[in-house]
Amino acid sequence: MTSVNMSENASCNITLVCSVKGAGEDVQYYWTSRDPHASESWVGPSLTISWLPCDSDLPYICRAKNPVSQSNSRPVHAWQFCTDLGASRGGQMGETVAGILGESITLSLALPHSQHIDNVVWMFNTSIISKEWGEEAIANQLIKFKDPNQNTAWVSSQDYSLKIGQLKMEDAGPYHAYVCSNARVASTKHINLSIYRRLKKPKVTGNLGLTEDGVCRVSLTCSVEDSGHNDLRERQHFGLGSP
Secondary structure (H helix, E strand, O other), X not given: OOEEEEOOOOOEEXXXXXXXXXXXXXXXXXXXXXXXXXXXXXXOOEEEEEEOOOOOOOOEEEEEEEOOEEEEOOOEOHHHOOOOHHHHOOOOOOEEEEEEOOOOEEEOOOOOOOOOOOEEXXXXXXXXXXXXXXXXXXXXXXXXXXOHHHOEEEEOOOOOOEEEEOOOHHHOEEEEEEEEEOOEEEEEEEEEEEEEOOOOOOXXXXXXXXXXXOEEEEEEEEEOOOOOOOOOOOEEEEEEEOO
């Protein structure tokens, strides 16, 4: 791959270059399994793809051939290079939703009932989860969860919302939903997911001090164990006159 450019309409333009180390001359390159609905151009070993989240997820394979042999590349998919469309167009966008570590959460779309929907594609980092009407959700991931039984994501059959079970801290970040209608992106929604730990019971500690004028000063500190970076600690000072 040589370049990836994103457009405002969620289109991802990719240029793929096929090469063989030490191939020498008289090598011909062919691209197979190209999507007939995508806008593509082919010049020698280069293939340019204009891909939308609603396009078909077909593999692209480069075939190199010389007079005595031929060899195929591993399949590549356009979404492998375009899974962070929203972030590439300006960073944080959309609403912010708070989730609880170890618990489940639902990222809602709130789509109008009258809207015609063929498919909804959710993207997060190097993962893409899509669901067509009446079919099971399909998840393609470059980075698999370490334990699939402990972290699952699926798309609701009723409203296409994304449900994530047993949240981990690495699940935090931007999620992008692309609503597909007639093979085009009809609407988009961007959600930033923040994840926090449930706080344990606060612990209060105090330090006593007696001044020369007989005033007893108490310094109280409130803290929470294993609270992470989002805890709030308060300290209060009280002055008490001597009896």
